[in-house]
Ligand SMILES: Nc1ncnc2c1ncn2[C@@H]1O[C@H](COP(=O)(O)OP(=O)(O)OP(=O)(O)O)[C@@H](O)[C@H]1O
């Protein structure tokens with residue numbers, strides 16, 4: 240074969256390989272987006288995952304409508320993916336709020352429901368207590384299901400309005416906070432990122448300082464390095480098993496935020512040690528000598544000169560770590576659980592976005608929802624990337640001329 | 641009039657592992673003089689210089705025999721190294737300002753010693769920059785990064801940073817070898833003016849430089865001091881044939 244022909248062939252293979260890689264990537268991201276984008280909206284991000292039923296206790300109080308009918312009918316956001324507007328809204332004076340009838344349909348349930356579309360300024364809905372006497376907040380979007388034991392199912396909107404208007408004095412309203420959102424998962428993910436970094440970053444950075452600045456090169460250092468590298472290569476399910484046996488069971492932390500973040504912190508350690516070490520090694524010896532020659536101690540030299548120079552590298556480590564935490568599912572499944580709730584304390588469980596995506600895909604068979612969560616994960620990773628880029632540029636001492 | 645002896649080394653040997661880099665060095669360095677070290681590459685000038693403020697501590701393989709008496713005390717003994725380095729400052733071959741502001745570079749040493757008073761630091765920064773003949777060039781950009789300065793300015797900044805510690809001795813290892821002739825001339829001027837306050841020891845590869853600025857010159861060869869004498873004598877009438885060969889450029 241002539242040289243020209245073989246060159247051409249090799250070039251062709253290179254282009255083909257690049258093309259395939261790129262199109263696979265685009266296809267995956269595209270697939271996730273096309274599948275999931277229909278579900279992603281503000282409600283999806285701000286609602287809890289599970290519906291929550293509360294009984295609202297309040298004093299009825301006639302409040303006239305403060306806006307005109309036309310504006311009221313525009314405050315009616317019900318034509319969404321799962322929700323179709325049927326009737327209304329009708330304004331009801333004694334609760335100072337407007338209600339509309341909406342059909343709700345998702346892949347597993349189908350029903351008709353009455354939702355609050357507007358709450359007047361002085362409405363009794365603003366001073367509501369639950370059955371334990373705690374203040375609760377009622378928002379538009381919430382579903383009303385009964386009043387003083389009078390259930391609305393099967394009624395028309397007009398009948399419901401009548402039933403509500405007929406009541407007076409002390410009201411007991413059954414309210415459902417709609418679910419289907421991933422607010423709690425987003426918040427759990429952020430908690431997990433913060434907590435695991437809070438543990439792993441200082442440990443990793445100090446470990447790296449020991450390895451590069453203090454340890455005499457030799458067998459011990461090599462062994463620590465080898466151990467760190469091995470740790471980095473171990474699949475995360477193993478860490479999950481360890482976390483479950485150690486944090487969850489032995490230390491009795493239960494399946495919780497703290498068990499999850501400590502387990503992930505262990506996974507992060509080698510990443511942080513490695514990149515911090517690399518960053519410290521690139522700091523010129525001349526800076527250390529210059530500092531020592533000025534009568535600075537070794538610690539002063541490390542903290543005032545060497546470490547600031549290594550900040551961009553450490554920022555990279557943080558970045559990689561965030562990616563790891565956001566992407567971690569196996570270990571967290573076993574240690575932090577699959578409960579879609581905002582963990583109230585360190586010892587309550589909570590599922591991160593990836594765990595939730597796994598859970599809805601596997602347990603509920605809802606691929607669409609999993610893809611929607613996937614979109615949010617992708618966006619979060621991109622945003623965190625950009626943020627840490629910016630901060631590392633800002634902190635880069637070599638950038639400030 | 642005999643000036644006070646600042647450094648006195650007695651039979652100083654230095655080994656990097658098995659390799660002997662300095663051989664039985666005996667040298668008396670006097671206060672407020674400029675002493676120049678010359679000699680071919682690899683003859684141990686830097687190694688010797690770094691002994692004087694214990695910078696060789698950073699290298700694990702180094703072993704030292706003999707004494708280095710600094711103001712009557714052997715610095716290889718059990719002394720406070722940090723204190724020694726505040727008294728014996730060092731300027732390196734390549735300018736190495738820290739990646740901080742000009743102000744912070746100068747204030748770094750005093751701050752490490754616990755100096756916190758802002759007004760005192762301000763005056764100290766100003767005085768040091770003036771002594772290093774850099775004040776006029778940088779007074780409007782004290783809070784800008786030192787990395788934005790030219791090479792020559794950076795080196796004068798490093799000298800200013802050393803002066804700010806008010807040391808007794810300043811060691812300089814080829815401080816002008818990375819600079820152009822104009823910047824070099826400025827630093828040489830600076831050294832002549834610093835001479836009245838400080839004892840200066842300088843390593844240089846330039847005979848002219850040694851001739852211009854130094855009072856005494858030591859000629860090193862293969863880890864030994866071949867000849868140590870008044871600079872004019874070394875350059876016009878050396879005792880040793882090897883010194884003469886080196887100075888006239890017949891080897892090196
Ligand atoms: N860290 C080290 N480990 C081992 N050997 C070293 C080390 N530093 C220097 N040496 C050796 O010691 C000898 C003296 O080195 P030194 O740097 O003092 O020479 P120099 O006179 O300053 O040379 P130059 O003019 O090139 O700077 C050289 O042979 C060098 O190879």
Ligand SMILES: [Mg+2]
Pocket residue numbers: 685686687813
């Ligand atoms: Mg040298």
